[in-house]
Amino acid sequence: MIPNILSIAGSDPSGGAGIQADLKTFAALGCYGMAAITALTAQNTRGVRGLHLPPPEFVGAQIDAIFEDIEVAAVKIGMLGSAAIVETVAARLAAHGPRAVVLDPVLAATSGDPLAASGVEQAMIERLFPLAALVTPNLDEAARLSGLPRARDAAEMRAAAERLHRLGARAVLITGGDSGGHSSDDLYFDGASERIFSAPRVATRNTHGTGCTLSSAIAAYLGLGFALPEAIGAAKAYLTRALEAADELSVGGRHGPLNHFFELWRPTSKA
Numbered sequence: 001m002i003p004n005i006l007s008i009a010g011s012d013p014s015g016g017a018g019i020q021a022d023l024k025t026f027a028a029l030g031c032y033g034m035a036a037i038t039a040l041t042a043q044n045t046r047g048v049r050g051l052h053l054p055p056p057e058f059v060g061a062q063i064d065a066i067f068e069d070i071e072v073a074a075v076k077i078g079m080l081g082s083a084a085i086v087e088t089v090a091a092r093l094a095a096h097g098p099r100a101v102v103l104d105p106v107l108a109a110t111s112g113d114p115l116a117a118s119g120v121e122q123a124m125i126e127r128l129f130p131l132a133a134l135v136t137p138n139l140d141e142a143a144r145l146s147g148l149p150r151a152r153d154a155a156e157m158r159a160a161a162e163r164l165h166r167l168g169a170r171a172v173l174i175t176g177g178d179s180g181g182h183s184s185d186d187l188y189f190d191g192a193s194e195r196i197f198s199a200p201r202v203a204t205r206n207t208h209g210t211g212c213t214l215s216s217a218i219a220a221y222l223g224l225g226f227a228l229p230e231a232i233g234a235a236k237a238y239l240t241r242a243l244e245a246a247d248e249l250s251v252g253g254r255h256g257p258l259n260h261f262f263e264l265w266r267p268t269s270k271a
Contacts, residue, residue: 009078010039016257017209045252048113073223090127104215206246206256
């Protein structure tokens with residue numbers, strides 16, 4: 001059967017990040033996507049103009065509605081916005097006990113605009129780290145969550161990953177896509193093993209939603225039955241190909257989206 005994957009995240013009306021990116025990723029990888037919306041944003045490829053958070057109890061009601069009726073193979077968590085929403089999401093997931101949870105601790109948009117209120121970091125550490133099979137911060141998020149300076153090399157990425165593991169994360173994938181250089185290197189650490197997932201850096205400005213896409217792809221592959229390291233490797237390969245095909249799209253004037261459906265869409269033109 002086709003696995004059902006749930007995204008608990010915010011909405012991006014421009015379609016590049018958040019639940020829109022997650023649902024596209026799930027569909028591209030052969031999964032049925034569902035979404036519990038934690039935030040409404042007014043944003044485009046240039047930045048975030050506004051943010052509206054629903055009441056935490058309504059976020060919880062969405063999650064309950066899914067689990068009470070549908071078998072969920074995996075969960076991806078993205079933007080949560082407030083500590084109260086973090087608490088609600090954690091409580092509902094603890095009650096329902098999903099098989100696999102991937103936490104992408106979204107704190108800011110690709111543009112740099114903040115997407116999380118004060119207290120979200122600590123609430124994530126205390127309530128969501130213990131529930132997640134994997135936490136996938138980028139370099140800035142890893143620094144904020146760990147309390148260490150932003151990592152500049154693999155050794156400092158490992159130090160941040162070790163700190164996050166000690167804080168309760170079962171496994172950590174620190175993504176280095178915004179570190180510069182000729183390759184995009186992500187560091188995995190689970191307390192017993194360490195691994196670098198590397199891919200050539202893709203020359204494109206269309207990078208909106210890369211973190212959302214990677215974490216949702218990992219959740220999809222976990223739902224498909226992959227072991228965690230295999231899911232990360234497959235998700236990294238999918239993300240790279242979506243970035244390589246991103247310039248086939250023409251969406252907005254700054255950080256455009258990825259081409260999630262690179263295997264299905266074939267650009268054509270009239271003769």
